[in-house]
Amino acid sequence: MLKVGVVGYGYWGPNIVRNFHLGPDSRVEMVCDKSPDMLRRVNKTYPDIKTTSNCMDVVTSPTIDIVAVVTPVWTHYDLAKKALSNGKHVFVEKPFTSNIEQADELIELAQKNNLQIMVDHTFLYTGAVRKIRQFIEDGTLGELYYYDSTRVNLGLFQHDINVLWDLAPHDLSIMDYLIDSRAEAISATGQKHLNGHEDIAFMTVYFPNKVIAHINVNWLSPVKVRTTLIGGKKKMLVWNDLEADEKIKVYDKGVRINDNNTVYDLLVSYRSGDMWAPQLERIEALKAETDHFVDCVNNNKKSVNDGHAGRRVVQMLQAASESVQNRGEAVRL
Amino acid sequence: MLKVGVVGYGYWGPNIVRNFHLGPDSRVEMVCDKSPDMLRRVNKTYPDIKTTSNCMDVVTSPTIDIVAVVTPVWTHYDLAKKALSNGKHVFVEKPFTSNIEQADELIELAQKNNLQIMVDHTFLYTGAVRKIRQFIEDGTLGELYYYDSTRVNLGLFQHDINVLWDLAPHDLSIMDYLIDSRAEAISATGQKHLNGHEDIAFMTVYFPNKVIAHINVNWLSPVKVRTTLIGGKKKMLVWNDLEADEKIKVYDKGVRINDNNTVYDLLVSYRSGDMWAPQLERIEALKAETDHFVDCVNNNKKSVNDGHAGRRVVQMLQAASESVQNRGEAVRL
Amino acid sequence: MLKVGVVGYGYWGPNIVRNFHLGPDSRVEMVCDKSPDMLRRVNKTYPDIKTTSNCMDVVTSPTIDIVAVVTPVWTHYDLAKKALSNGKHVFVEKPFTSNIEQADELIELAQKNNLQIMVDHTFLYTGAVRKIRQFIEDGTLGELYYYDSTRVNLGLFQHDINVLWDLAPHDLSIMDYLIDSRAEAISATGQKHLNGHEDIAFMTVYFPNKVIAHINVNWLSPVKVRTTLIGGKKKMLVWNDLEADEKIKVYDKGVRINDNNTVYDLLVSYRSGDMWAPQLERIEALKAETDHFVDCVNNNKKSVNDGHAGRRVVQMLQAASESVQNRGEAVRL
Amino acid sequence: MLKVGVVGYGYWGPNIVRNFHLGPDSRVEMVCDKSPDMLRRVNKTYPDIKTTSNCMDVVTSPTIDIVAVVTPVWTHYDLAKKALSNGKHVFVEKPFTSNIEQADELIELAQKNNLQIMVDHTFLYTGAVRKIRQFIEDGTLGELYYYDSTRVNLGLFQHDINVLWDLAPHDLSIMDYLIDSRAEAISATGQKHLNGHEDIAFMTVYFPNKVIAHINVNWLSPVKVRTTLIGGKKKMLVWNDLEADEKIKVYDKGVRINDNNTVYDLLVSYRSGDMWAPQLERIEALKAETDHFVDCVNNNKKSVNDGHAGRRVVQMLQAASESVQNRGEAVRL
Numbered sequence A, B, C, D: 001m002l003k004v005g006v007v008g009y010g011y012w013g014p015n016i017v018r019n020f021h022l023g024p025d026s027r028v029e030m031v032c033d034k035s036p037d038m039l040r041r042v043n044k045t046y047p048d049i050k051t052t053s054n055c056m057d058v059v060t061s062p063t064i065d066i067v068a069v070v071t072p073v074w075t076h077y078d079l080a081k082k083a084l085s086n087g088k089h090v091f092v093e094k095p096f097t098s099n100i101e102q103a104d105e106l107i108e109l110a111q112k113n114n115l116q117i118m119v120d121h122t123f124l125y126t127g128a129v130r131k132i133r134q135f136i137e138d139g140t141l142g143e144l145y146y147y148d149s150t151r152v153n154l155g156l157f158q159h160d161i162n163v164l165w166d167l168a169p170h171d172l173s174i175m176d177y178l179i180d181s182r183a184e185a186i187s188a189t190g191q192k193h194l195n196g197h198e199d200i201a202f203m204t205v206y207f208p209n210k211v212i213a214h215i216n217v218n219w220l221s222p223v224k225v226r227t228t229l230i231g232g233k234k235k236m237l238v239w240n241d242l243e244a245d246e247k248i249k250v251y252d253k254g255v256r257i258n259d260n261n262t263v264y265d266l267l268v269s270y271r272s273g274d275m276w277a278p279q280l281e282r283i284e285a286l287k288a289e290t291d292h293f294v295d296c297v298n299n300n301k302k303s304v305n306d307g308h309a310g311r312r313v314v315q316m317l318q319a320a321s322e323s324v325q326n327r328g329e330a331v332r333l
Helices: A013-022 A036-045 A055-060 A073-085 A100-112 A127-137 A163-178 A285-299 A307-325 B013-022 B036-045 B055-060 B073-085 B100-112 B127-137 B163-178 B285-299 B307-325 C013-022 C036-045 C055-060 C073-085 C100-112 C127-137 C163-178 C285-299 C307-325 D013-022 D036-045 D055-060 D073-085 D100-112 D127-137 D163-178 D285-299 D307-325
Strands: A002-007 A026-032 A050-052 A066-069 A089-092 A117-119 A144-154 A185-191 A200-206 A212-218 A220-232 A236-240 A248-258 A267-277 B002-007 B026-032 B050-052 B066-069 B089-092 B117-119 B144-154 B185-191 B200-206 B212-218 B220-232 B236-240 B248-258 B267-277 C002-007 C026-032 C050-052 C066-069 C089-092 C117-119 C144-154 C185-191 C200-206 C212-218 C220-232 C236-240 C248-258 C267-277 D002-007 D026-032 D050-052 D066-069 D089-092 D117-119 D144-154 D185-191 D200-206 D212-218 D220-232 D236-240 D248-258 D267-277
Touching: A002 A013, A002 A055, A002 A285, A013 A026, A013 A036, A013 A066, A013 A285, A026 A055, A036 A050, A050 A055, A055 A073, A066 A073, A066 A285, A073 A089, A073 A100, A089 A285, A100 A117, A100 A307, A117 A285, A117 A307, A127 A163, A127 A236, A127 A248, A144 A163, A144 B200, A144 B212, A144 B220, A144 B248, A163 A185, A163 A200, A163 A212, A163 A220, A163 A307, A185 A307, A185 B185, A185 B212, A200 A307, A200 B144, A200 B200, A212 B144, A212 B185, A212 B212, A220 B144, A220 B220, A220 B236, A220 B248, A236 B220, A248 B144, A248 B220, B002 B013, B002 B055, B002 B285, B013 B026, B013 B036, B013 B066, B013 B285, B026 B055, B026 B285, B036 B050, B050 B055, B055 B073, B066 B073, B066 B285, B073 B089, B073 B100, B089 B285, B100 B117, B100 B307, B117 B285, B117 B307, B127 B163, B127 B236, B127 B248, B144 B163, B163 B185, B163 B200, B163 B212, B163 B220, B163 B307, B185 B307, B200 B307, C002 C013, C002 C055, C002 C285, C013 C026, C013 C036, C013 C066, C013 C285, C026 C055, C026 C285, C036 C050, C050 C055, C055 C073, C066 C073, C066 C285, C073 C089, C073 C100, C089 C285, C100 C117, C100 C307, C117 C285, C117 C307, C127 C163, C127 C236, C127 C248, C144 C163, C144 D200, C144 D212, C144 D220, C144 D248, C163 C185, C163 C200, C163 C212, C163 C220, C163 C307, C185 C307, C185 D185, C185 D212, C200 C307, C200 D144, C200 D200, C212 D144, C212 D185, C212 D212, C220 D144, C220 D220, C220 D236, C220 D248, C236 D220, C248 D144, C248 D220, D002 D013, D002 D055, D002 D285, D013 D026, D013 D036, D013 D066, D013 D285, D026 D055, D026 D285, D036 D050, D050 D055, D055 D073, D066 D073, D066 D285, D073 D089, D073 D100, D089 D285, D100 D117, D100 D307, D117 D285, D117 D307, D127 D163, D127 D236, D127 D248, D144 D163, D163 D185, D163 D200, D163 D212, D163 D220, D163 D307, D185 D307, D200 D307
Parallel strands: A002 A026, A002 A066, A026 A050, A066 A089, A089 A117, A144 A212, B002 B026, B002 B066, B026 B050, B066 B089, B089 B117, B144 B212, C002 C026, C002 C066, C026 C050, C066 C089, C089 C117, C144 C212, D002 D026, D002 D066, D026 D050, D066 D089, D089 D117, D144 D212
Antiparallel strands: A144 A220, A185 A200, A200 A212, A220 A236, A236 A248, A248 A267, A267 C267, B144 B220, B185 B200, B200 B212, B220 B236, B236 B248, B248 B267, B267 D267, C144 C220, C185 C200, C200 C212, C220 C236, C236 C248, C248 C267, D144 D220, D185 D200, D200 D212, D220 D236, D236 D248, D248 D267
């Protein structure tokens, strides 16, 4: 039974605490938050969990095995470093760190101390993403053409980061998981209207073999959209994460070009067949993820969303922010 | 009663012929197409309209007042020039020309000969775009923040141009009409998978005063999407052109920031009120447009979608194509 | 090449004329309408078709083989009788007649004169209904449980009949085609708010083997709905006729009951699998229907929507109207 | 601070316990369930709440003021009677009782003992139903024409009652609240396919002044639908309870009839204006309801969903079940 200490009990913290606390092989020992109000809530819901406002109590506790860092991104590096230095495995919110240097240092420290890092790329554990991964692996989609995600809503929850760092990590981690090759370059554009950070932004990621990805993120949208189009040579799919059922629709549609023709007389043929919405696993993704991390720590397994995956996402975010400053000029990775 | 000659009876030509022929002050005199099949169709439907496979018959006809050019874009310049040189007013498909130089030359020629040019930016005459224009003019939306359009479907109809030149003119002409200021710079990205032209592309247009526009066009989408989000300081709207009714939904939603706070303690307040779908004028946009052109010619009026508007769209397309080659590097206009 | 005379050029008449006129083996010879305006429209669109305001010109014309009756229902009997008496085959709008007696007389007359009757149950020729029929025939749905249709919109187009006679014939003819057994009894309810005829009504049709059908029709709905649920033991489907694509969605869902249990402890198990939207034939249903009628006449074939089918629909409508008067008391057929 | 005893901790029980326990003026003292498993769950979540498997402990507890009956319908009468006899106020699940006689007896008993009964018609406390009630009261909808609800899904949760008793109480209680007059007669139809109870049923309720209501309930639907159309002379609305936002859409649509015309020449005019989705109160309906019941008990107020309202719903269900047996023959109330 691994003991977990959780730092941060804000928006997402309660979910982390619940899942680690009710997991088959883990229990939360202590929760840290600077707000006495939040700690009172912990006490009320979990009378058996200790609370503190001093994060050092968590990272230095001799009985804690895993420290979960559920705080704003600019604090991740410092807290994770303290935890790793004290021999704790680290579960950390996305995005992993504020820059690549911090990520590199944490990865190295973990390796030296033989500790594990998991970055909370929750979406990788959803039934939807697992199904898409399967469709790519088993050749259902065929050669990949593009990944195009729209992730917009009304909400300016973050004050220290722009909309890319807030919303794009979801898609970047999903792409990192789905696409076998590594991103080569990034072009991004955006605009700041309110608080000095981009509140609307668009990001293009170039992959090898003509695979292209695009992410549209926006804090100023009147409607919530969570839709991703994925196009392959054999099939194409639409993933609408807001649908209660039928989140993924696979279309037997495509285009074929007859190359023997002259340029103004190409023979284009369209294929338009059935649509199919596969039944998805109904699991709580976060529970699958925290259980898996505990298993990784216990049995020395490797997760797909380790520190390296977290670093790749940070690298893409950093490149995107740089590109936005230069109005879309691509940054090579 | 103005006489119209139409060159090109392909996908869109029949609509042009029908509207000019049934207009209150115009009649189609002659239709030209290189395909005998198409001409037979003209004969069957309109026994009173002359047909020819030689475009010179149209542009030199002494009785024709207006020549409508409904052919692929690479032929526009040559046909329009012939028509203008022979003293005909010109109605030409979008995009106006293949490059700015051609547009400039045609505009100059028309001016010299005291002739009118209308570029077929049909969407400007829809009830939806007229209503949005009204919401901007009367201050309903407030200061404009962004215009974000997704225009995707399965279809590779064009062989001489990429997906930007095929689908983006709709949005570029709409933006040109809705936004009072002129675009400053363009960044675009995209990828070619099939026939040597970009089949998926993304375009960001920078306007003064932090107004930003984005266009997502794709020939390889399994589903058809025609959705535009427009965000203003006071209200935001969603225009879904595929809805039979309720194409436009106006949301009384917004974000307010209290500037007096420190950076990590900003007071963000959200406003979330009613939604409202205004009744739109039910007109055939193309009929309104062709009638208006006839009125412009008859009474020497000026249309919003004249040669200058057509040129601005071509300029943006040209900049976008250049930017795509340089992976998003912005092109100043 | 069969010659067709069409009586009635109102809302639906132009479609009938177009399809018979352009059919491979038929041509329209004459159109009759009491409105000179309508006849002028015929002249303009089809200069080669004769027009008349006297229906006797059509039914007595020696060269006409088929008379299409596209007029209000209360005129069907008289016009069809005149046509059959003059040796013409009859294509007649739904509902076939105003009552069963009229239907019986027309069927007998046709039989005696060796003539064909087709009642315009257009929906039977759509890709959607054909696909559903196939799913029933090939056992995909399994034993049928229910057919439940909602057909509502804003519109009070008919002044001589109630909403049941206006909208329910669609569903009644579809059910008659899909369900192998014959309806046994009908219960219907409704209410009149405006012009002395029911403008909202609900109809239950009892079939053998516990198959039940329900039809919800309404002229006073703010939204248009055309949705049918069909439940079978093995699969269930939703047919939304307003969807551009994916009109039919088949669900691998169901319920199983373990009979061995006591009443308060039943073992109910649910099955919830994939959803699947089959590609449908894209045809103009009316064209398929008129072509088929011409083929029936030419080659002495029998259509599914003959006079007997038309009579069964009239019988159900008559029973429903009677039931409505008695607040739902069932009428046996 | 009122003390509440809850009998039944199944599907809905935990919500009742949570809301009474966290209410400003109430606390749950004891929970009764026959399943030791359920009681363990209570102990785990609420260490301070007593548990018992004997309902007499609850109804005879000297400190308990309110007994909440959250058990199958056939047990309501007995439990509520015991509670009222012991001087407890009663909060009881819908439907109130298995028949009118039981309801009458409980109402009388409560009156005699000066106790309150609330039947859990939760929907009356939702933002949606409150808004619709307001639209009726303030004349927005105008004279009421119809109420038409579809409430279908896959699910056979009840073994002692048919689908009408399971799903229709929602709509019947809402209608009872929205419509000022009392139902006059009921016609219902349905069919049993699986376990000896109707699993699909249709119910028409006749009200004075030509107001008609219709309810479509179905346990064998592949899709979940919760849609109600309400038509008035001035406006019509659609309430889709499955929408996250915009649950209610009000349409400025209608029909007008010019009475001066002859029957075949009626002047029907349609009005088609804007659509409007009002912002709804975001509250937990059940919390508003339990808080209100506590307030009623404390301050001797009367709730709209008292025993009489519960009785009216039971009366309509009983009439509907009787009508179903007679294939739709109306039952007068």
